[in-house]
Amino acid sequence: MAPPPLAVLHTEGAPVLDLLTVPQVMARLQLGRSAVYDLLRxxxxxxxxxxxARRIPTHALTDFIRTRLEQDAS
Structure with missing residues (x-):
């Protein structure tokens, strides 16, 4: 069976959904493994x-940071 056409996988103008691993999120937030899993839980x-495998979409990480900044600003 042939793979789906690229248009199905990625359409022009649509953002590519990047997925991060827990260690990548740990590095970006400068938090430990337990702290990241607590946030997920x-x-x-x-x-x-x-x-x-647990994966975190980049937009979820961005949303989390934005929410925390808004909370801190209030």
């Missing part, structure tokens, strides 16, 4: 599970 940071 509490629902403050959205993620998806692929098999046993």
């Amino acid at each position: 509490s629902g403050q940071l959205a993620s998806i599970t692929l098999g046993r």
Whole structure:
């Protein structure tokens, strides 16, 4: 079976959905592993599970940071 056409995978103008690993999020937030998993567990940071792997969409990380900045500004 042939793979789907590229237009199905990525349309012009649509953002590419980048997924980050927990260690990548740890590095970006400068937090430990437990702190990141606490954020995931509490629902403050959205993620998806692929098999046993946890992945965090970059937009979820951006939304989390934006929300925290807004909370701190209030």
